[in-house]
Amino acid sequence: MTHDLAARTGLPPELLTLLADLPRDGWAEHPAFHGLTSFWLDRHMAFRHLMDRIMQETEGLADGKTDPATFPQRLVPLGRRLVDELIGHHQIEDHSYFPELLALEPRLSRGFDILDADHHALDALLDGFVTGANTLLQSDSKQADAARFHATLAPFTAQLNRHLTDEEDLILPIILKHRFG
Ligand SMILES: [Fe+2]
Numbered sequence: 001m002t003h004d005l006a007a008r009t010g011l012p013p014e015l016l017t018l019l020a021d022l023p024r025d026g027w028a029e030h031p032a033f034h035g036l037t038s039f040w041l042d043r044h045m046a047f048r049h050l051m052d053r054i055m056q057e058t059e060g061l062a063d064g065k066t067d068p069a070t071f072p073q074r075l076v077p078l079g080r081r082l083v084d085e086l087i088g089h090h091q092i093e094d095h096s097y098f099p100e101l102l103a104l105e106p107r108l109s110r111g112f113d114i115l116d117a118d119h120h121a122l123d124a125l126l127d128g129f130v131t132g133a134n135t136l137l138q139s140d141s142k143q144a145d146a147a148r149f150h151a152t153l154a155p156f157t158a159q160l161n162r163h164l165t166d167e168e169d170l171i172l173p174i175i176l177k178h179r180f181g
Pocket residue numbers: 090093115119163167
């Protein structure tokens with residue numbers, strides 16, 4: 001069974017046993033919630049929010065609500081933040097958090113392999129995002145070209161959200177159980 005980011009609808013049940021013990025609706029009340037868990041969720045929320053804003057700005061351009069002349073100054077800071085912060089976030093996860101959390105729950109190693117593969121898939125999606133954004137920013141007919149860029153944002157957003165949710169499902173119960181961080 002494939003666990004490709006583009007194809008899956010969640011992690012397989014054998015990787016979600018800790019989540020069953022520590023379900024999402026109890027996280028905020030858990031004594032170990034404040035700290036790394038709340039920080040991790042906040043970072044993921046910020047990425048979801050950034051993607052929403054990029055989608056909205058692109059829709060505004062496509063719908064004629066945004067002056068094409070002002071679009072670059074709207075899109076560029078959002079796009080830069082998304083790319084820089086997501087790359088930095090993945091680096092911290094890959095080099096620091098994932099190895100330390102895997103050492104606490106080695107039986108979940110398959111889940112860490114899936115998340116690592118996701119990061120590579122998201123790197124390729126980020127490259128496509130940068131290329132698409134630059135093409136639009138350099139276009140002489142930005143409003144007409146906005147729909148094409150917007151169409152590429154939907155699968156990118158869906159896969160980013162899939163990764164963030166599955167990562168939370170795997171990682172946050174480990175942090176809470178071991179009171180890590
Ligand atoms: Fe991640």
